[in-house]
Amino acid sequence: MTATEPAPTTSRALDEIKIGGMGASRKRVEDNRFLRGRGHYVDDVVLPGMLHMEILRSPVAHARIVSIDASRAWDIPGVRLVLTGEMMATRNLAWMPTLSYDTQAVLATDKVRFQGQEVACVIADDPYIAKDACEAIEVEYEQLPVIVNPTQATAPDAPIIRDDKEGQADNVIFDWEVGDRAGTDRAFAEADHVSTIRMHYPRSHPSPLECCGSVADFDRATGKLTVYMTTQAPHIVRAAVALIAELPEHLIRIVSPDLGGGFGNKVPVYPGYVMSILASILLERPVKWIEDRSGNLISTGFGRDVYLEGEMALRRDGKILAVRMHTDSDHGAFFGDAQPSKFKIGLLHSTFSCYDIPTAHLTARGVYTNKAPGGVAYRCSFRVTEAMFFQERMMQAAADELGIDQAEFRRMNFVRDDDFPHRTPFGFLTDSGQYAKCLQVGLDAIDYEGFRREQAEAAKQGRLLGIGISCMTEPLGAGNSREYDILGIKMFDSAELRVHMTGKAILRTGAKSQGQGHETTWAQIVAHELGIPAEDIVVEEGDTDTAPFGMGTYASRSTPVAGAAVAMVSRKIRAKARKLAAHLLEVSEEDVEWELGRFYVRSAPDRGVTIQECAMAAYSNMPDGLEPGLEANAYYDPPNLTWPFGCYIVTVEVDPMTGVWDVLRVVAVDDCGVRINPMIVEGQIMGGLTEAYAMSSMQFITFDADGNCIGSNFMDYLLPTAWETPGYELHEVVTPCPHHPIGAKGIGECATVGGPAAFVNAVMDAVKQYGVRNVDMPLLPDRVYEAITQRHDVSGAPPIRTDA
């Protein structure tokens, strides 16, 4: 074939799996660099003349700042700049807006409001000097009473944490409600039985293995600011920097390099980023800030910290008549939740979406406390983790009270397969699902009846076995743009595809992988749509100078939104390639048919041209009147969220002598629609299950009465290792998403959302005979032991109990 005259050739449809298309467990492209130690994370960025920044944090949780004396820090050789709140204030940068229409201190001016709050920062020639200088700064604090939970926050004599805000007379951030109050009251009045339960979903920290950091590089000569930073949403950051720092958006370049995990922790804009940017502008040199682990754990975005009062109205035969819920959520010192603007408590009202509930009502109150700000979607689509945990804990309690089998109670209340589309009691529209089938696959896999027999046998010897079931469907992939926006920016996403002359291509999206494998899977979608082998497509993300505008990767939205954009942009390319094919085949476009990788003449299937031949023609032999080139972009605004479904079943044995519990088996059945890369999907599920196990067994952030963070390092904040983590048995059901162009749904967080209740329900099942209805997560041995021996529920709410 020559560049100018591609002769129509005989070609064949391709085998999709062989070219690494949809359904192929293609090995990951990004591994090639990670395995060699050649990943490029933010701390690997080194620029000429780069300085280093360290942050001085408050040791106390609530105090008025009397004075800050930084003179000794300035005297240390190698120190270039010391910034305090007072200096930030002169540039109007002492405070910044949060993602939830509140404000957050960048550097404290009047008060510190949580332990670990940023008080000053030092920029020096190396990080050791900067740290020395931080220790040389003298701050005098006048301590104030500390609030660590909603009860304290709403007490009549509670000190006002946000006295900086005009008109803020108490510590309440919002009172919000959704659902049908009157209808729910009526249903409760008619109920045969009302089941109630109270619990606390503890504060948890996402703790990606890489902490946050940035390298800000302001170039006075060009006026351009480049920031390499750990962000899951680079375009949102660019917009935020333009607004906060009042810099022109076209001269801001945000680069999110390889990220060592995110899990929601890297969505918000943190004070450290802002300080490094200002320091670079002031010093006209690159400034690097790399957070240490304690800084990460005590000051950056956490998840959960929600208290539930749940009630369920029941008919004697097991039919759920109504659900009533009240939540109190602890948001810390600043309301910094990363969530769609319209909803105050995220998508908590997606609770009970898989069940047929006639009516429901939810009230939610958010409060300020003296704890770190920034409720993030920790591996969770905006508080659906709490929604599904509360749901499945309420389901277990209700089934036990009615004396109905756990599986049967769920089955009889599921939305049936032929009931879609289904409007949930809080107004979501679910579009598909095979819930009962999913549950049955799980029950068969774990041999439910067999385990019940084993459990009864074991009980005779005094052994405590338990089984826990958790089923849920959750809304993943915000928007649509009608209902979902962050700070007014609609939640769509984007892709740009450039097919080169030789049929190779580059794809860029507005998402940003943190380990999900976009470089591998996005190429598979293009391969599926165009027949270009996946290995011929390079994927780039994270650089706002080159990537199309997108909302980034969190809340399992990449495949539902950016993934759909990848399919749509490929289809645009295919539409143009069809015109080129008609030209090459010398037939009209209507006579051209497509099969994977080639166009052919309908009446003569042997006469065809490959997609690669079309690409060549786009640059070398285009028909008159057709625009040259083979490039396109697509912005995708999903018509609805995607609704994956999961069923998680866990069996445990509890040691009555110690309260220690061991996981016997974990079965996960996930329905995330069509799987682009089954290997990667399974990797996501196992990672999610591990975070579920972590939160149920050991991982939580708590505080003492003085507001000291318990869990400020990995010695105190327990994360499971390979030794504790159980093995997993994975199963699947496939219900394609009816509106997604390739039938896929989100998956990244399903197991984290649905998993915790399975572990907790299993332990509660094992200790049911002691009259225990709830032990708050994590189910630490001492809590379980107390529940068994004292025969009562155990609260985990802060302040933490001490021996004294």
Add this chain to the structure above:
Amino acid sequence: MTSLYEEIPQAAAEDVPVRRITVSVNGQRRTADVEPRLLLAHLLRQGFKLTGTHTGCDTTNCGACTVLVDGLPAKSCTMLAVQADGHEVTTVEGLAGPSELHPLQEGFKDEHGLQCGFCTPGMMLAAKALLEENPDPTEDEVRFALSGNLCRCTGYQNIVKSVLWAAQKMNTAKTQGGESE
């Protein structure tokens, strides 16, 4: 190696205590002038530009900074560079030559043993030390040997499989090598 202090005034620079050390890194003899408090992880990353060694926790819990010192796993974030004086250090960059992969690297790719990649260098080095001591470990032995290394992405199951994959490959290579001799 004085790059960490090249910017400060001469008088101050003379106050900085410096000690000369010689370390064999991935088989190459390297000499550096370091401040006694400099951590080995920082010497490797900033001094020797070997950025495959990551720091994740500062407290010896996460293992992202694991390197081999004289063949044994050590957490380089809580080891001083001066303590490595006269010793042999192996980092992820020394696992295999530029155009080849170590069986562990192949195993991690084949079994999807990594996602974000941040823990992976430390995991592979801890696993290398295990396989040298115990070439045919059980699943439990792998899990125990890696219990000083945290991963937040994978849930470990595929990491364990990756190590077992490598063990099998190395054992097969050994057997075949033995037969051909």
